[in-house]
Amino acid sequence: MHLAREIEGHNYNYYVLDNPVVSDEEYDHLMARLTLLEADHPEYRPVNSPTTRIGAKVPSGVKTVRHSVSMLSLDNTYSIDELKEWQARVTDALDGRQPDDVVELKIDGVSCSLVYVNGRLTSAATRGNGEEGEDVTHHVRAMRSVPLELRPVKGVAIPSLLEVRGEVYMDRRDFELFNRARQEAGDDVFANPRNSASGALKLLDPAESAKRKLRFFAHSFGRIEGGLVLLSHWDFLTAARSFGLAVNSYSRLCVTFDDVVAACGEFQALRSTLPFDVDGAVVKVNSFADQRLLGETMKSPRWAVAYKFPAFQATTVVNDIVVQVGRTGVLTPVAELEPVACNGVMVARATLHNFDELERLGVSKGDRVLLERAGDVIPKIVKVVERSAERIVVRKVPTDCPSCREDFICVDEGMVAFRCVNPECPRQLERRIVHFASRDAMDIEGLGDSAAAGLVDQGLVRSIADIFSLSADGLLSLGSFGPKKADNLIKAVSESRSRGLSRLVFGLGIPNVGIKASRLLARRFGTMDSLMGASLETLQDVPGMGEVSSKALIRFFTRPETCRLVERLREAGLVMEETETAAKTSLSGKTFVFTGELVKYTRGSASALVRALGAEVGAGVTRETDFVVAGPAAGSKLKKAIDLGIRILSEAEFEEMVNGQ
Numbered sequence: 001m002h003l004a005r006e007i008e009g010h011n012y013n014y015y016v017l018d019n020p021v022v023s024d025e026e027y028d029h030l031m032a033r034l035t036l037l038e039a040d041h042p043e044y045r046p047v048n049s050p051t052t053r054i055g056a057k058v059p060s061g062v063k064t065v066r067h068s069v070s071m072l073s074l075d076n077t078y079s080i081d082e083l084k085e086w087q088a089r090v091t092d093a094l095d096g097r098q099p100d101d102v103v104e105l106k107i108d109g110v111s112c113s114l115v116y117v118n119g120r121l122t123s124a125a126t127r128g129n130g131e132e133g134e135d136v137t138h139h140v141r142a143m144r145s146v147p148l149e150l151r152p153v154k155g156v157a158i159p160s161l162l163e164v165r166g167e168v169y170m171d172r173r174d175f176e177l178f179n180r181a182r183q184e185a186g187d188d189v190f191a192n193p194r195n196s197a198s199g200a201l202k203l204l205d206p207a208e209s210a211k212r213k214l215r216f217f218a219h220s221f222g223r224i225e226g227g228l229v230l231l232s233h234w235d236f237l238t239a240a241r242s243f244g245l246a247v248n249s250y251s252r253l254c255v256t257f258d259d260v261v262a263a264c265g266e267f268q269a270l271r272s273t274l275p276f277d278v279d280g281a282v283v284k285v286n287s288f289a290d291q292r293l294l295g296e297t298m299k300s301p302r303w304a305v306a307y308k309f310p311a312f313q314a315t316t317v318v319n320d321i322v323v324q325v326g327r328t329g330v331l332t333p334v335a336e337l338e339p340v341a342c343n344g345v346m347v348a349r350a351t352l353h354n355f356d357e358l359e360r361l362g363v364s365k366g367d368r369v370l371l372e373r374a375g376d377v378i379p380k381i382v383k384v385v386e387r388s389a390e391r392i393v394v395r396k397v398p399t400d401c402p403s404c405r406e407d408f409i410c411v412d413e414g415m416v417a418f419r420c421v422n423p424e425c426p427r428q429l430e431r432r433i434v435h436f437a438s439r440d441a442m443d444i445e446g447l448g449d450s451a452a453a454g455l456v457d458q459g460l461v462r463s464i465a466d467i468f469s470l471s472a473d474g475l476l477s478l479g480s481f482g483p484k485k486a487d488n489l490i491k492a493v494s495e496s497r498s499r500g501l502s503r504l505v506f507g508l509g510i511p512n513v514g515i516k517a518s519r520l521l522a523r524r525f526g527t528m529d530s531l532m533g534a535s536l537e538t539l540q541d542v543p544g545m546g547e548v549s550s551k552a553l554i555r556f557f558t559r560p561e562t563c564r565l566v567e568r569l570r571e572a573g574l575v576m577e578e579t580e581t582a583a584k585t586s587l588s589g590k591t592f593v594f595t596g597e598l599v600k601y602t603r604g605s606a607s608a609l610v611r612a613l614g615a616e617v618g619a620g621v622t623r624e625t626d627f628v629v630a631g632p633a634a635g636s637k638l639k640k641a642i643d644l645g646i647r648i649l650s651e652a653e654f655e656e657m658v659n660g661q
């Protein structure tokens with residue numbers, strides 16, 4: 001079909017040529033049109049239509065794939081001197097002749113191998129241990145930067161077999177957006193794009209991994225059979241690009257060693273401006289004849305080497321290791337450091353994440369440690385570089401809470417976390433107050449870190465509800481409040497009573513329930529009582545509420561101290577209803593029907609979203625249906641909708657409509 005080719009052509013322009021000619025919206029429209037056409041004429045659907053990119057979930061776990069040619073790793077060099085030594089060994093082995101080299105960027109991603117048989121993508125696997133990797137075909141098919149079929153090149157036969165190798169990675173921008181969305185949903189964030197990419201390839205559902213917008217760069221091959229004769233690596237890169245595979249444009253053909261050094265220097269200087277993470281350059285001998293002469297060791301080829309860029313690192317001394325108590329009682333070890341500049345920022349603290357990590361690093365007070373900070377990522381301790389003479393061995397896990405000294409410590413289910421479960425723990429209360437008063441929650445100005453600490457330490461506030469009975473005299477007695485400041489806080493507290501249910505729910509700090517989920521919960525249930533009485537099934541119906549967060553929410557609301565708190569807040573006059581009601585939306589009373597597969601939503605979450613906006617979800621298409629949302633593989637419902645002249649929405653249009661509410 002012409003349209004299918006046009007869409008793949010746009011993918012090629014975007015990912016391979018880096019020169020998009022249509023906007024994302026136009027692209028989505030083309031996809032929606034193709035979906036409609038194919039639903040009408042399934043007989044014309046091409047085997048590798050772009051609508052087939054995201055397939056069904058993988059029913060069982062990972063499948064192991066044996067590589068037909070081992071995927072070797074590269075030896076590393078860490079300085080120009082070491083690189084020079086490598087070049088000298090190569091020249092020696094070639095009887096004094098210095099070969100041409102190709103220098104490429106070393107993308108910090110997940111190495112994968114893609115197999116094309118007669119030009120069609122048939123399978124894909126991760127590098128794994130080099131001999132065996134994991135089957136990731138369904139994820140790689142979903143990546144728009146990977147052609148499902150190689151582009152024909154005039155005068156060049158498509159090889160009967162091409163096993164191409166490269167890196168699956170995530171753009172930094174996509175990574176940041178993805179992490180922000182996770183944070184808003186109350187989920188854990190990923191430390192860096194590579195972790196997120198590698199985690200995506202382990203998921204069972206390609207629609208889920210597609211959300212991370214994985215990309216692929218080809219950099220080498222395992223096997224080429226039939227139809228293509230290549231003499232050098234440079235030829236390979238050129239051929240790969242013309243077949244429609246994305247090849248990183250930062251590749252340089254170098255004749256002298258000085259050119260190699262210059263290319264490495266150029267790439268290193270560009271490093272922080274690139275849209276993706278790189279950790280070095282790769283230098284490869286260009287001619288395949290020379291590569292064969294040089295051969296390989298058991299582990300790595302002799303004709304290629306990695307030149308690792310110096311990381312954004314610094315060393316400093318650990319002044320202390322303290323345990324922080326969060327608002328949910330989670331205890332986190334934190335290293336307090338002798339302040340040091342690292343990648344342009346002064347670093348004085350570094351989280352150790354959890355006690356397993358603390359033990360793994362074996363770090364203790366007085367040690368000199370190596371710090372690393374890449375991009376905007378939080379600094380982390382890589383390793384201990386020098387043990388302190390008088391080591392103070394840190395207990396693996398504290399036996400009591402550093403704030404309340406209660407022995408109430410328990411391992412959190414399924415996590416490597418420890419938690420103080422004392423409901424009256426002062427430090428937890430302090431963090432909960434700060435969260436309750438934060439801008440996205442009850443927005444109480446003047447109730448930040450220091451005010452909260454003062455109120456808790458002086459015993460003026462023993463529960464969040466006490467905030468609403470603060471008096472000017474009480475505040476003045478703290479010493480840190482003058483008359484004006486005290487007045488302002490009392491006014492701000494009073495105003496916050498009418499913020500409404502969604503902000504209140506978020507402010508309560510329920511584990512795994514972020515701002516977005518709080519809003520949807522408030523819209524769905526309308527009142528605090530109705531939310532507190534909700535069943536597991538109805539909760540799971542709300543977008544963004546999985547089984548874990550739904551159970552956590554029920555646990556939270558059945559705790560006696562939560563019930564007491566809610567009662568006291570009610571007595572204090574807080575509005576326990578949603579102020580922005582669903583009835584106000586322009587979609588109320590409308591009926592939606594879903595057909596085909598959705599990428600960003602499950603059928604359940606899309607339906608719940610519609611209901612939250614006061615609209616209905618119909619099972620079948622009738623004259624009463626207002627909108628039909630059609631995804632890939634839409635069937636008879638779509639046809640009926642067309643016949644009845646009902647408005648058809650692509651998933652993107654649906655999302656836009658819903659977000660506009």
Ligand SMILES: [Zn+2]
Nearest residue numbers: 401404420425
């Ligand atoms: Zn405690």
